[in-house]
Amino acid sequence: MATVNVAVLGAGTVGSQVIRLIEEQGRDLRARAGAELNLQSVVVRDVSAPRDAEIDPALLTTDAQAAIDSADLVIELIGGIEPPRTLVLDALRKGKTVVTGNKALIAAHGPELHEAATAGGADLYYEAAVAGAVPVVYGLRESMVGDKILRVLGIVNGTTNFILDAMTQTGASYEDALAEAQRLGFAEADPTADVEGLDAAAKCAILASLAFHTRVSIEDVAVEGISKITADDIAEAEAGGNVIKLLAIAERITQEDGSEGISVRVHPTLVPRDHTLANVHGPFNAIVVDGESAGRLMFYGQGAGGAPTATAVLSDVVAAASHIAHGGNAPCELVYANLPVLDASVAVTRYQVQLKIADRAGVLAEVAGVFADNGISIKSVNQKDASEGSEDGSREEGGTAVLTILTHRATEGALATVVKQLAAADSVREVASILRSEVSA
Ligand code: HSE
Numbered sequence: 180m181a182t183v184n185v186a187v188l189g190a191g192t193v194g195s196q197v198i199r200l201i202e203e204q205g206r207d208l209r210a211r212a213g214a215e216l217n218l219q220s221v222v223v224r225d226v227s228a229p230r231d232a233e234i235d236p237a238l239l240t241t242d243a244q245a246a247i248d249s250a251d252l253v254i255e256l257i258g259g260i261e262p263p264r265t266l267v268l269d270a271l272r273k274g275k276t277v278v279t280g281n282k283a284l285i286a287a288h289g290p291e292l293h294e295a296a297t298a299g300g301a302d303l304y305y306e307a308a309v310a311g312a313v314p315v316v317y318g319l320r321e322s323m324v325g326d327k328i329l330r331v332l333g334i335v336n337g338t339t340n341f342i343l344d345a346m347t348q349t350g351a352s353y354e355d356a357l358a359e360a361q362r363l364g365f366a367e368a369d370p371t372a373d374v375e376g377l378d379a380a381a382k383c384a385i386l387a388s389l390a391f392h393t394r395v396s397i398e399d400v401a402v403e404g405i406s407k408i409t410a411d412d413i414a415e416a417e418a419g420g421n422v423i424k425l426l427a428i429a430e431r432i433t434q435e436d437g438s439e440g441i442s443v444r445v446h447p448t449l450v451p452r453d454h455t456l457a458n459v460h461g462p463f464n465a466i467v468v469d470g471e472s473a474g475r476l477m478f479y480g481q482g483a484g485g486a487p488t489a490t491a492v493l494s495d496v497v498a499a500a501s502h503i504a505h506g507g508n509a510p511c512e513l514v515y516a517n518l519p520v521l522d523a524s525v526a527v528t529r530y531q532v533q534l535k536i537a538d539r540a541g542v543l544a545e546v547a548g549v550f551a552d553n554g555i556s557i558k559s560v561n562q563k564d565a566s567e568g569s570e571d572g573s574r575e576e577g578g579t580a581v582l583t584i585l586t587h588r589a590t591e592g593a594l595a596t597v598v599k600q601l602a603a604a605d606s607v608r609e610v611a612s613i614l615r616s617e618v619s620a
Contacts, residue, residue, distance in 0.1 A: 181504035186250035189257035195232030196489035214504035220246040255279040271295035278495040280307030286381035286397040293512035302509035304495035312487035313480040319389040326470035328390040330430040337462030338373035375404035387429035392516040401523035403446040421449040440521040524592030529616040535609040538580040556587040
């Protein structure tokens with residue numbers, strides 16, 4: 180039986196589980212790949228650093244270059260852009276197959292990595308880059324390649340789903356829910372990439388590239404994170420029969436001239452309580468894919484964590500090892516469609532706009548007029564005294580009221596103009612929040 184020499188770069192949460200599973204399930208993996216996986220080296224920053232997993236010390240090295248040069252298959256699980264970019268490019272150009280879980284790298288440098296893979300005649304696999312154990316990369320790249328994908332929409336970041344879910348279940352503030360997520364190990368000490376939507380944006384770009392056969396970079400994705408979501412937003416959503424989820428959305432849009440483009444965006448979204456995505460709890464991920472002929476498919480499962488994500492890495496390793504031993508290649512990058520990524524302003528959705536207004540005659544008409552002037556149709560309006568909930572319920576004439584306006588579908592561009600005009604209006608004290616409402620029950 181052929182032997183495939185493997186180098187693992189990085190022995191963190193996922194890397195250590197990949198190493199454990201290769202050791203523990205070597206016989207099964209060998210039978211499935213039709214090749215012996217020979218774990219040759221594990222590249223770490225500091226050989227003597229304490230580590231949870233028991234890794235044979237003889238495998239540990241800091242010499243990434245030597246490890247790559249002697250391997251047939253390189254598993255990159257360091258994360259971040261550098262040094263992974265340089266190491267992966269080098270490996271691919273030398274004809275070494277690379278399996279990576281590095282979403283930031285693929286989303287920012289996908290084209291040059293694919294070019295290096297083609298130049299080196301190597302495979303590039305990245306199932307673990309999106310949604311951990313959930314096989315959505317394979318699903319889009321291979322299972323659904325026979326269909327025209329219309330939209331990919333879902334929860335692709337477990338940290339933010341955990342935080343929003345905790346806020347919904349307990350009424351906690353954003354800060355308290357984040358602290359709890361950090362305490363339980365669901366959020367990192369520096370949570371920026373997750374809570375500001377950057378991790379989801381990278382995944383959104385990868386999913387869009389696969390779904391629409393077009394190069395989409397993280398730079399193309401319009402991003403808004405969850406750090407401004409308040410307990411009041413959650414309560415307001417609940418009162419309207421919704422929960423708030425951070426959704427990644429990639430959709431095909433037919434423009435007025437009949438040509439097609441794509442819209443890619445990540446933002447907190449109102450989801451009706453009885454929608455499937457509203458019932459994705461804790462750190463789980465779920466992605467809904469609409470195919471023109473297949474209809475709706477849903478991918479659901481653990482989007483993070485060492486062992487779940489390691490299974491995605493190993494699925495790539497089995498496929499890659501089989502190709503190395505018996506011939507064949509990973510599907511190449513398909514970017515033939517080359518659809519334009521449309522400006523964020525053309526995306527169409529519904530909005531919930533919350534305003535703090537001066538509570539006096541004519542204000543409602545003025546606010547409604549701003550929406551009308553910009554062609555946005557209002558679906559419903561709810562007004563509350565800002566003093567509601569105060570001990571004596573008293574309210575001064577001319578005080579502040581909170582206005583919650585739900586709209587019908589409109590473009591982001593029209594909404595942005597409305598918000599600008601409202602913010603400048605004398606009677607509007609504050610545009611308190613804007614939430615999108617993307618899916619119907
Ligand atoms: N930080 C990611 C998440 C997991 O919270 O989903 C790795 O992509």
